[in-house]
Amino acid sequence: MFPTVRASFSGLGSDQRYAVLLDIVPVDNKRYRYAYHRSSWLVAGKADPPAPARLHIHPDSPFNGEQLKKQVVSFEKVKLTNNEMDKHGHQLVLNSMHRYQPRVHLVKWREGMMSNGAFLGDLESELFRTFIFPETVFTAVTAYQNQLITKLKIDSNPFAKGFRDSSRLTEFERETMETMLVEQQYIRPPLRPFDLEMASGSLTLEEKALLQARAHILGLRSPFPSPNLIG
Amino acid sequence: MFPTVRASFSGLGSDQRYAVLLDIVPVDNKRYRYAYHRSSWLVAGKADPPAPARLHIHPDSPFNGEQLKKQVVSFEKVKLTNNEMDKHGHQLVLNSMHRYQPRVHLVKWREGMMSNGAFLGDLESELFRTFIFPETVFTAVTAYQNQLITKLKIDSNPFAKGFRDSSRLTEFERETMETMLVEQQYIRPPLRPFDLEMASGSLTLEEKALLQARAHILGLRSPFPSPNLIG
DNA sequence: TACTTTTCACCTAGGTGCGAAGAT
């Protein structure tokens, strides 16, 4: 998955241990199509049957709170596919032409959380907290619908170096990109700190520590309601 | 390191958790040289100052006892070097032209065994058991001293495929190799099960479980007192 | 002479977008 989801954390207990997870859930129940002549996405009916939801546990888990406060957690190894039957089952399955919301989960580490080296696959009965950054919503595609996205990705991915000479962003295109990014700040819900839940007298210390956790999104944002990659 | 050290285990508690480690220690206090015309190793004086001892923890650690009984533990990622200052410090440092004994350690898993994701670096104050397979002794070199070793390694390593056509082992060489391997069985201490230590009344359950553990070496053995690789 | 380091061609392994071909 590129751009990579990267998050930093604050407000958590130094002595606690946490798993950090990522999953990707549908934004709505719609299918989209791209109207090329209008350069915009249109609703094209109801969503296809959803793919099986999978959780990606960050391979450096468990982190201790100390680490997590200093270090950026980068989900570089997340792979996306539209094929449920893909080899290893370690990839997140999406439907093309649907909109998705990545989510980051901070989970209190529990012994036996892994069984045979594989995560159990759901968060039921775990103590956790979910962070959602609306500015990371994207549309899954099998081919880019927008030339600027193609160029942006060629410019910023070392594996696409072979295509750079013919596709570097022009001065004008860079400015267009900047403008779109700025516009995005208005269209989308702004970044805001998460509300601290009402304190309840019956919380354990571990629960209180989790409630004070904060996550901050880093790195590239999806620049517009526009294709991101599958593949 | 190739051939890869591979071990299986038996006799350990299903509910226990273990780290599996590998290190490589000097066999003696000697330096060797290779007498080419005699095709044999000769003592060439006292050993050079020993390189700093490093422990390689198997990256799949911790294993639970259940896994460990079914699954072969393969140290595919162990890297050897003769340069103490090598980049990451994740490699085992050996002196060329010295003889070495790989060792496998089975360590009772303890919370906090890892500190900041890096193993503490020694086994003091850990509950552990060491397995030594004398048939895996080898001499570290920077260049192979024996043509058959070269050919064996080219034949069995996918990354050396580019050299195969010109260096496949002939029928005669294969037989020579077989013969040397068989002779090795007599020259070297035979494989034998480890003696169960005298039972003491003051052992904890965890200690008893560790004492019953067995390890079994698998995979290629060093075919003769002959170079293995550094690099 | 004997050993070590460096550079090189040749591999494995796998991440890119392109464009042709296929599917609906």
Add this chain to the structure above:
DNA sequence: ATCTTCGCACCTAGGTGAAAAGTA
């Protein structure tokens, strides 16, 4: 028309031994 799949050239990244060059 629109979207998807597949083979491809082009990359990154790094594991091989051969041979040349370096060291002592």
